[in-house]
Structures are given as structure tokens and as C-alpha cells.
Amino acid sequence: MVERKSIAGKASYRESKSEDRASIRGLQAAVYTNAVAGVSEALISGPADTLSLVAELDGEIVGHILLTPVNGPERALALAPHAILAAWRDMQIGTELVRHAIRLARERGWRCVFVFGQPDYYCRFGFKSHTADGAQIAWQGPRFLALELEADALRGWSGPLEYPEAYKAMASAIHK
Template identity: 40%
Template sequence: MPLTGEAIDIRAATAADDDAIAALNRAAFGGEDEVGIVERLRGDDLVAVELVAVRAGAIVGHILLSHLPTTMDGRPVNALALAPMAVLPGQQKRGIGGRLIEAALDEGRRLGYAAVIVLGHPDYYPRFGFSAALASKLASPFAGEAFMALELVPGALAGQAGSVTYPAAFGL
């Protein structure tokens, strides 16, 4: 059900939000993996965009975009990894995740990034323009329909073959 009559604010995450973000990721993903990824990305100074969705003073959603070394035909591409993105169980399917994604992509564009890469649900992310076909040209630890790319700058991923190198923070 879409958001109706609920004030959801999307804002930049702050250090004061860290505990609530960790609790949200534990609840959404059922474990510590994403919590660890977020902590390591922050510790390695790789975070480019980190936003939270706030409803009635509580954090109900979180998204993080981090620097992702990417090349296409040998040239560097200023790219980001979208991971993780979480919405509190019980608040899902209300448009919060979509608002977070759109706001994060807008911020990535504003900051001058050219592309975003995600490993996510193939039935969800294409509605925002992500494409498995576009990502299929990128050598990576991932492949298939869940590995998708989005150009923030048209033609940023044009070429024959490229690669992404996930930072150690992802634990791959």
C-alpha cells in the first residue's frame, strides 16, 4: 500500500543515526552481514551517499551508495554500489524504499557520479532504470538477472567490456 497521509522525511544520515541504522538492517536482513558492510564502508571512507527515511521521529528506511571502482574498455567510470537498502519490516511495500532509491540516485547525479551498480531483486530495481543487460558487460563476482546497472550519465557504460572491483568492505 502506498504512503497516504504519512509524513516521511528523507535526509542525510548522521553519526547519531548509526545505532538505529544498525538495528534497522538487522531487522530487515535478519543478521549482521549488512551491518558489517555499512560499518566497514564507513570505516574505509567509501560512503558517497547515505540517507535515512524518518517517520514520526523514527528511522524506518536506509540506503547507502559507496564508491565502486569501475572501468569500461579500460577507461575509469565514476560509479557507485547501491548496498544496502532496507526498510523496516512492517513499513515495507509503502513506497519508502522507492523514495530512498530516487533520492539517492538524485544525490549521486548531483555529486557527478556516472553509474550505479546493484545486486538486488530483478523484479524491483528495473522500475528505477536498472538493467541486467547493461551490467552483463561488467566482469564482477556477480552475474545474472540480479546484477544490474544504471547510467546516471547517458553512455557512461557504453563499450564492449568492463569490470567492477568491490572493495574489501563487502567481504567478497
């Protein structure tokens, strides 16, 4: 465990830059598919409020996370994709990348984040399935989770949750 923390501590975590796009695309293609990589690139290029962060180790981008605005509750984001190169997955870099993304989203005034993912992984950051229960969405269920960045941000809210069109294409590619 000590070695894992030291590797995560040696990585730098920052917002992506336009010159990172080729590396991000390559990372996404290595972890998912070329289709996901292309959609991810479209989302990064899209809304100005999209948060795109990378983990960099020794000058190489080894992880990427994307938070994209969604329509539904006020100031909501969707987290996806979240990708770490296979060689670095057990080194806590992905965990630190999620923590940095959540912190940045909170600092920028976002109120909540939705994710479709592994509950065992995302619950440690505070994501909960029951917090996302108000969302009317096709992939509702135990793997659809939400995190309130602001207390009670989703309390009493229910309704459709609309993702950008590019995200829908990515979700189809991932969930096949």
C-alpha cells in the same frame, strides 16, 4: 494506494548523520544480520564519497540505503544494502529512498550505479541487466543490474568491477 503514498510523503529522506549510526545498525541487523550491519557501518565510515541516506518517520529511522564507490568505470557506485523495516515495506518508503539516492548521486556527478537485486523492483528506476553486461564480476547474471546516471556512461565499457573489501564480506553474508 492513496494511503501508501501519504505514508511515503510523511517520511523525510536525508543523508545520514553520525548520530544515526546506532539506528542504522539496528535496522540492518533487523532486516539482514549483525554481520551485514557491521559491514554496512564500516562502509559508511569509509570513503568520504559514500552516500548514506535514511528514511525517517515520526523521529524513527525506518529505512536506509547505501551507495559505495567501486573501481571499474569512471565514477561508479554500488547500491547495497537497501533496507526498510518490515512494518513499512509496503508503504512506498523504499521506493522514495531509492529515488532520493539516485537523485543525490546524479547531483554529485556520479555516472552509474550497480546493484545485485530483484529485477522487478530495480527496473522501475531504470536499472537494466544488459547495462551491467560489461562488468566482470562473480555474481554477473540477470539479477546484476546497472543504471546510467549520465547518458552512455557504460557504453563500450567492459572490465573488472572491484568492490571494497568490506562490501565483499557483506555480499557473502547476504548471498548465503
